[in-house]
Amino acid sequence: MTASRPRLAPLYLAGFTTAFGAHGIAAALGAETEDIGWTLLAFGFTLALYDLAEVVLKPLFGALSDRIGVRPVIIAGLLGFAAFSVLGALVPGTVGLIVARFGQGAAASAFSPASSAAVARLTDDSSRGRYFGRYGSWKSLGYALGPLLGAVLVVWGGMPALFWALAVVGLLAAAWVAFAVPAVPVLPRKRVTLVDLGRELTAPGFLVPMLVLAATTGALAVAVGFLPLLGRQMGLDTVGSMALVTVLAVLSSVVQPLVGAAHDRGRFSVRRGAVGGLLLIAAGIAIAAGWPHPLALVATAVLVGAGVGAATPVAFSHLAASTPADRMGRTMGSAELGRELGDAGGPLVAGAVATASVVAAGLGAVAALTAGAAALALIGLRRPAARD
Numbered sequence: 001m002t003a004s005r006p007r008l009a010p011l012y013l014a015g016f017t018t019a020f021g022a023h024g025i026a027a028a029l030g031a032e033t034e035d036i037g038w039t040l041l042a043f044g045f046t047l048a049l050y051d052l053a054e055v056v057l058k059p060l061f062g063a064l065s066d067r068i069g070v071r072p073v074i075i076a077g078l079l080g081f082a083a084f085s086v087l088g089a090l091v092p093g094t095v096g097l098i099v100a101r102f103g104q105g106a107a108a109s110a111f112s113p114a115s116s117a118a119v120a121r122l123t124d125d126s127s128r129g130r131y132f133g134r135y136g137s138w139k140s141l142g143y144a145l146g147p148l149l150g151a152v153l154v155v156w157g158g159m160p161a162l163f164w165a166l167a168v169v170g171l172l173a174a175a176w177v178a179f180a181v182p183a184v185p186v187l188p189r190k191r192v193t194l195v196d197l198g199r200e201l202t203a204p205g206f207l208v209p210m211l212v213l214a215a216t217t218g219a220l221a222v223a224v225g226f227l228p229l230l231g232r233q234m235g236l237d238t239v240g241s242m243a244l245v246t247v248l249a250v251l252s253s254v255v256q257p258l259v260g261a262a263h264d265r266g267r268f269s270v271r272r273g274a275v276g277g278l279l280l281i282a283a284g285i286a287i288a289a290g291w292p293h294p295l296a297l298v299a300t301a302v303l304v305g306a307g308v309g310a311a312t313p314v315a316f317s318h319l320a321a322s323t324p325a326d327r328m329g330r331t332m333g334s335a336e337l338g339r340e341l342g343d344a345g346g347p348l349v350a351g352a353v354a355t356a357s358v359v360a361a362g363l364g365a366v367a368a369l370t371a372g373a374a375a376l377a378l379i380g381l382r383r384p385a386a387r388d
Contacts (some may be wrong), residue, residue: 019142024150053105062333077110082170120320133260142247215373218346255309277311280372289363
């Protein structure tokens, strides 16, 4: 089925919502930590709750969307996100923040993979890359604008203002999805054993693009975390340091739909996008590791942004083209789990190596791992087989 833009635009807002919720709240928590009186351990635990909920629940909600349909799961997830945002606005203190943060992550675990599955189901091979590019573009805008919007809202009205804004965005997205996104038929499902599930998750058609997405997300998380840190160490002010992340995210937002459209026209293969994108990311992080200069950080932001923009839409498009429609939700949920593990693993690797040696070594390790993922993608990516 070929989708027109108005039918998928609500899904783009859903993607923006989960990114805005994750990064907007995280940045605001950092700014408010002293007022709240947290220890560093409590602060880190609260930051991790959103991602922890997603790691545990995304595959489950993805499978549920195959069973009852993607649209009900998206709408329920967005409404749940809005409800927990209201709770965060109304219940002050640490307990309210912890419950709201975990609840938002659980709700995002429902509508995020279901939205990816809806994009896959509502497009065909001639348009899938373009629409996955647009979906990823809006997610990148959420990552870029989340900290900025969160900071503005917190300065204006404190944490409750940010939670109220997220509640409004969640409600608007839920209403728009209910009104504009067509129902996707639930397909008959084959009985699946644990052996079948293991075979699905280890098949190259799933494992390789998931590796690409995990490596891309892990390196992106490292860049987003370390670029401002390195910028401050090199004498840039706060605005200049944060601008590096904005450059990265905006460039990724611009590149993703362009690469997706080129892929649909046969001008940009999955292998070229995935391998080339990962190599761009590896080169960018290596430059930051080896050249301690503000210009190196700008180059890193440009290369990582372009690499994320190149690899992400083709990996998702390949994954969708390789997956039978009756298990699209489960596959997208598992792929999103891979991205979450990369999101957590990349900074952990960089931080552990940097702690044992120097920051440059930590970044170099991430660059080497990303280049290794590119080599595996070069070997493992093939034209997707026809879906059942």
